Amino acid sequence: MSERRGIELCGVPLRGRVLNGSGTFDAIAAHRVFGDELYERFPFDAFVSKTITLAPRQGNPPPRLWETPAGLINSIGLPNRGLQGFLASDLPRLAELPVPLVVSVMGFSLDELERLVRAVSERDEVAMLELNFSCPNVETGLIMGADAGETARAVERLRPLTEKPLIVKLTPNATDPAAVGAAAEGAGADALSLINTLKGMAFDPRSGRPWLGAVTGGVSGPAVRAVALQQVHAVAARVAIPVIGMGGIQSGRDAADFVAAGATAVAVGTESFRDPEAGARVGRELAALLEERGAESGAGGAARLGA
């Protein structure tokens, strides 16, 4: 077993390359379930909060889950306490985690986004911000992250508001995610993360009606890995900023594929549902593989693996 070597992501030192996918690990609930052992063996090298919005949301009506072949469709609907609730009750507890904190935000207008970014970046506990652009801008009706122009406009507005690194999370439900990624980079994003979930749907085998309470949902897990690898490859080829790759990662082998596709770091999402410690396992396996391939040398390793 090899030591995990640290990396730097947007200037923030991390002890390894594995983050969690936003919304796939609730460190506060997990601490209630597993106790201090969670902190002692924290599975991720940075922790990404679930996406918060300006106003509280209770999320979508159940059922919210459907299992697919090697995957999952979810229609959770971003339940969260809202900005104020997050700052008051969640942030102090997330600050206890032994790794840097990334806060994921989503706004339904540029104004909302401005308020979220300003308030979150004021807090010292927060190392980076992730902008979840997989939602419609109510002013234009366009999915922010599906359109290069919308993305550039949003990042340009938000960039001057914070000195903290801004990660733009790309949606795979776009005609050309690489163009969106390049637009985000051009507007000042410090890193890109992808993929978010792919749009999906399931029908109740008994009634023939849509199964999910919200009718449609997002697909994740190994079922989307091949799609994710291609998108990471395409995006990483277009930009110079670091890419955080995710989508169906179950093992160090899978993670190494994302590194080969051009990712600097990776995130584990749905696999944590099967194995709460998956992030740590992926990190160990990845470190060993990269060392074996003689490529564990920071960002240059990615390029060599990809060659």
Added chain:
Amino acid sequence: MSGARRTRAPFGRRRAIVAEARDLGAYRLVTALDTGGPQDPRPGQFYMLAAAERWGAGEGERPYLPRALSFARARRSGEGVLLDFLLEVVGPGTERLAQLAPGEGLWLTGPLGVGFDCEPSGTPLLVGGGIGAAPILALQDELGEAIAALLGFRSAAHAEAASLFAEAEVCTEDGSAGRRALVTELVRERLDRDGDRTVYACGPPAMLEAVRALCAERDVRAQLALEAGMACGYGACFGCVVPARSGYVRLCVDGPVLDASELTDAGVPEAGR
């Protein structure tokens, strides 16, 4: 310690070994030897289970995620604990778990969730419907054999599960074993005779809702073990919510046992809207 409703799980999943597996009428009883977890899970708590090998490639190329199962009985065994799981095969996940043979590996996470409050006011009344008998058995083990359980099943084949109980009154829908009645009729009779009780129930949504309504009418305290589709079992996915008075609650961390007073309707079905 008997007041605690939750025994904490070690972090992560661990490998347990199937010690025994046998049919019990229409159900399957799988016993796992768990040497990596606590010996004292609380009645009503559950584990997430997955076969260590060949998990997947069943019907519809599933299962993929682990499956939630209540432990039906826990017995200390040397350094570990023997956990009995009572299984009803309803799809590819339970089908694979029912195929497990002694010696095979089993991934376990748990014990999870909040179990029953084992300090009842008045005499406890234990009620199980179908596979919902599983956590009720663990509860009877905890509260003492003298506490009879009212158990309702579809047929005599399902009612064989009652043989695990020290003391049970059985009814079936088709009258093939015990009284021909719904278990909720037995509950009504008991409550009419003696209302100073705490009712503990687990079963299908319609049964739980009937129990909830019967208890609410009579001001009887009830604790209900509910079911919801789960992906993670430890609060990570927000997928297992049920509507409660306070809004949606995650059944895996705030339940699966909920006080009936927290619910306006315990019968919310998974789908079929």
